Amino acid sequence: MKRLYLAWAVVGFVLPYLYFCSFLLAHGLxxxxxxxxxxxxxxxxxxxxxxxxxxxxxxxxLVRESRRLGIKNWWIFVVATLAIGPSFSWPLFLYVREAxxxxxx
Numbered sequence: 630m631k632r633l634y635l636a637w638a639v640v641g642f643v644l645p646y647l648y649f650c651s652f653l654l655a656h657g658l659x660x661x662x663x664x665x666x667x668x669x670x671x672x673x674x675x676x677x678x679x680x681x682x683x684x685x686x687x688x689x690x691l692v693r694e695s696r697r698l699g700i701k702n703w704w705i706f707v708v709a710t711l712a713i714g715p716s717f718s719w720p721l722f723l724y725v726r727e728a729x730x731x732x733x734x
Contacts, residue, residue: 630723631731638720641721642716644716684714684715698726706721
């Protein structure tokens with residue numbers, strides 16, 4: 630499972646950033662336009678709200694699970710979630726968690 634989590638983290642980094650880089654090349658770092666397009670219609674709003682809720686749930690789980698297992702530097706996953714997204718930080722955390730648990734057994 631560990632390698633699968635790492636593979637998903639790579640995919641979760643590359644694919645979203647392909648679209649983000651495309652936006653940056655076309656519009657620069659126009660945060661207003663980014664948010665406007667993010668909530669441009671009901672379909673994109675559905676995905677945006679779903680992503681935001683998923684990220685918040687992950688962050689709560691991350692802090693709680695990190696404390697429970699004694700995983701240090703958990704804040705790196707918070708930064709990864711905010712800078713890249715949960716499609717990267719969630720599987721990366723699961724990868725680190727698997728390694729952490731394996732070392733403790």
